[in-house]
Amino acid sequence: MELIQRLRAGDEQAFVVLVRRYHDSMIRLASSFVPSRAVAEEVVQDTWMGVVRGIGNFEGRSSLRTWLFRILVNRARTAGTRERRSVAIGDAEPAVDPSRFDEAGAWLSPPEQWIEEADDRLRSGKLAGRIRSAIEELPARQREVVTLRDVEGLSSDEVCHVLEITDGNQRVLLHRGRSRVRQVLETEFGRA
């Protein structure tokens, strides 16, 4: 039986599957809207309650995870005190430090190689923590988009729906977030 049907039927193991899969991601996402881990945990628990009580109303028009994240973001926004700066999008933030290009805009200090090195480290398990912290260090709005798109694997449409942002803003935030994470990996593992 599908997870949704099992949830509707009140199967508590299905609920455990869902919580194990998404709880940690939801805490991370909620943390970007609220001032503390404790508030994030409250928001997530409140979301789970909403999910349990509302599963009968879930119509399946969006995916289950999109529905989950959408409930979470709505509740996190209500609980959040952080002012969401709409001007943040307009702030200039180059993907690569301008000093790495010459006057004509060509690479002066080209990207250092790191892909193979990162692959080796990933296999030995050392890299996962660094990538995770690089994502956690992103500015909140970039972190939200990168987490949903690249860690959770939502589509751009799903992310726009969950965060209530335009496709254009989603791409700008994604671009800045990914560019910063790439730079962290280059700094950490790069060799000229």
Added chain:
Amino acid sequence: MRLGIMARRREIVCQQAVELVTDYLEGALPSAARRRFERHLAGCPHCTEYLAQMRATIELAGRVTADDLTPQMQDEFIALYRQWRAEPEPPGD
């Protein structure tokens, strides 16, 4: 003045190319801009490497796994679940 120089004026430079990577990967570049970006890559090993690194960054982010619940948290969630199912409407809501 060579014609080649005139033609090149419309080409992009590396510093512009790195800003187009996400739009390119998202399929959001208009076709002329997409062709210009690909022409730049064809002649620029550094930007080709940069694009590969952005792809690798995305792929590595996708391998970040969530922390699992502790057995104690699982028990707590099961208890909460039973409570929520038992009283479908929160008191005073």
